[in-house]
Amino acid sequence: MTETGEKFDRINAIPAYQLVADAIEREILARRIRPGEPIGTEAQLVKQFGVNRSTVREGIRLLEQSGLIHRDSGRRLTASLPHYSRLATRMSRAMLLHEVTFRELWEATTALEIATVEQAAEHATADVIAELQANVASTEQASADPAAVAELDTQFHSLIAKASQNRVLQLAREPSSLLIFPTTEIILRKLKEGVPRLIQAHRKIVDAVSRHDKEASRLWMLRHANDWRRGFERAGKDVDQPIDRVYMKEVMTR
Amino acid sequence: MTETGEKFDRINAIPAYQLVADAIEREILARRIRPGEPIGTEAQLVKQFGVNRSTVREGIRLLEQSGLIHRDSGRRLTASLPHYSRLATRMSRAMLLHEVTFRELWEATTALEIATVEQAAEHATADVIAELQANVASTEQASADPAAVAELDTQFHSLIAKASQNRVLQLAREPSSLLIFPTTEIILRKLKEGVPRLIQAHRKIVDAVSRHDKEASRLWMLRHANDWRRGFERAGKDVDQPIDRVYMKEVMTR
DNA sequence: ACCAATTTGTCCGTATGTATG
DNA sequence: TCATACATACGGACAAATTGG
Numbered sequence: 001m002t003e004t005g006e007k008f009d010r011i012n013a014i015p016a017y018q019l020v021a022d023a024i025e026r027e028i029l030a031r032r033i034r035p036g037e038p039i040g041t042e043a044q045l046v047k048q049f050g051v052n053r054s055t056v057r058e059g060i061r062l063l064e065q066s067g068l069i070h071r072d073s074g075r076r077l078t079a080s081l082p083h084y085s086r087l088a089t090r091m092s093r094a095m096l097l098h099e100v101t102f103r104e105l106w107e108a109t110t111a112l113e114i115a116t117v118e119q120a121a122e123h124a125t126a127d128v129i130a131e132l133q134a135n136v137a138s139t140e141q142a143s144a145d146p147a148a149v150a151e152l153d154t155q156f157h158s159l160i161a162k163a164s165q166n167r168v169l170q171l172a173r174e175p176s177s178l179l180i181f182p183t184t185e186i187i188l189r190k191l192k193e194g195v196p197r198l199i200q201a202h203r204k205i206v207d208a209v210s211r212h213d214k215e216a217s218r219l220w221m222l223r224h225a226n227d228w229r230r231g232f233e234r235a236g237k238d239v240d241q242p243i244d245r246v247y248m249k250e251v252m253t254r
Numbered sequence: 255m256t257e258t259g260e261k262f263d264r265i266n267a268i269p270a271y272q273l274v275a276d277a278i279e280r281e282i283l284a285r286r287i288r289p290g291e292p293i294g295t296e297a298q299l300v301k302q303f304g305v306n307r308s309t310v311r312e313g314i315r316l317l318e319q320s321g322l323i324h325r326d327s328g329r330r331l332t333a334s335l336p337h338y339s340r341l342a343t344r345m346s347r348a349m350l351l352h353e354v355t356f357r358e359l360w361e362a363t364t365a366l367e368i369a370t371v372e373q374a375a376e377h378a379t380a381d382v383i384a385e386l387q388a389n390v391a392s393t394e395q396a397s398a399d400p401a402a403v404a405e406l407d408t409q410f411h412s413l414i415a416k417a418s419q420n421r422v423l424q425l426a427r428e429p430s431s432l433l434i435f436p437t438t439e440i441i442l443r444k445l446k447e448g449v450p451r452l453i454q455a456h457r458k459i460v461d462a463v464s465r466h467d468k469e470a471s472r473l474w475m476l477r478h479a480n481d482w483r484r485g486f487e488r489a490g491k492d493v494d495q496p497i498d499r500v501y502m503k504e505v506m507t508r
Numbered sequence: 509a510c511c512a513a514t515t516t517g518t519c520c521g522t523a524t525g526t527a528t529g
Numbered sequence: 530t531c532a533t534a535c536a537t538a539c540g541g542a543c544a545a546a547t548t549g550g
Contacts, residue, residue, distance in 0.1 A: 057312055058517095
């Protein structure tokens with residue numbers, strides 16, 4: 001394979017479409033093109049890069065997927081901030097393909113939710129607290145409908161993340177939460193006592209957060225997480241099995 | 255714009271290249287194409303989808319970027335597991351573009367590293383512990399060279415994540431660690447006492463993990479994190495400023 | 509180690525639908 | 530309303546690289 005007296009490195013010809021994508025990406029990351037600004041039309045890019053139209057288009061597809069560019073009202077290509085949800089969805093899919101277990105998900109999610117609620121207790125504003133209270137009220141109203149409660153539970157934890165005012169935590173918690181919260185519905189459907197316990201935990205958490213009580217926030221989030229895992233086990237699921245893809249339809253569809 | 259007596263919904267024509275990408279993605283996510291299996295040649299896809307080759311190629315670019323498909327040694331397209339590092343890099347870039355602050359990064363990273371080291375204390379095997387000990391020994395050897403120490407520090411925390419045997423934590427911690435660990439070098443360069451303190455913390459953490467002592471692991475990781483933040487402040491940086499893109503070159507280059 | 513078939517990378521030209529001014 | 534610009538999609542072509550005898 002490799003000759004003894006090699007003098008030259010292997011030439012790795014990078015495809016032109018990749019170079020096009022790299023060039024545009026560099027401009028955006030270096031902030032020479034700001035989010036919201038137009039990239040230019042395909043014809044302009046063809047002229048600037050000196051490659052064919054098809055090549056430019058392939059390059060654009062690469063960036064489109066990563067969320068760095070975005071076609072505005074159908075037409076113009078503009079630079080954009082990659083949105084969290086998009087990235088989170090990809091991460092979730094990767095986790096599914098890697099067949100992670102519920103235990104792994106639970107451990108990570110618990111740690112992240114606790115860290116998040118502690119920050120929420122520190123930084124929550126009146127606005128967000130009002131939203132949280134509204135959420136808890138809605139959950140009480142919907143307590144007979146497991147699907148609605150599960151949906152509101154997901155929203156509750158997103159609001160806590162919003163209250164934390166920490167975008168890194170928001171970003172880090174989203175992929176696992178996307179995977180784990182759908183199981184809430186299954187748990188609630190099987191366990192009668194699930195809904196009242198969930199509502200109590202949520203109410204206590206909102207109380208603690210609104211009092212800026214970090215310790216109580218942490219404690220109730222921990223209890224909430226433990227309930228959740230116990231619910232999973234009592235629903236007859238094995239925490240060491242890969243999470244069931246059957247229940248994850250919502251993650252698979254874009 | 256909208257007429258009063260509308261009978262039909264707006265037709266949103268999804269581009270053909272997008273449909274091609276979606277179709278292939280569905281097959282992979284549904285496990286009808288397993289990771290490692292070939293997708294087929296472009297010509298075959300042209301025949302199956304009944305679209306032009308350029309269209310197929312654009313669709314392929316979308317999947318290529320998301321990591322679901324991969325060009326093997328030659329040119330063949332095969333399905334693949336999206337690798338963590340690839341996704342983590344994208345997340346890191348998103349954080350940079352969103353101009354997150356060091357404080358946000360520090361809070362999230364601290365929470366994640368502590369959760370990770372606790373799991374490591376529970377699940378670490380002899381193999382990984384040996385790797386950790388080797389890492390600490392190397393760090394002691396290299397203690398005069400801040401760049402080398404920073405590099406080994408990053409590796410140390412990756413090994414802790416490996417020891418945790420929790421892939422979700424591994425995935426969740428990587429984006430923020432990619433951003434925060436490069437600052438280590440800057441801190442170490444400015445603060446003489448940084449290196450010995452880092453080495454001591456690492457040694458204590460390895461000790462605690464190898465004794466499966468969760469409490470001690472947590473404690474020393476927390477101290478390590480606090481050192482780090484104090485170092486950042488003493489190096490004259492403001493924790494509430496967006497992280498400096500100047501120091502993040504390594505994240506920007508693929 | 510050579511050769512033929514296949515496959516990818518790139519290019520050209522063209523047609524069509526549609527958003528914008 | 531209409532003209533223009535632009536993105537989408539198609540068909541065909543050729544050179545270089547890879548594959549599999």
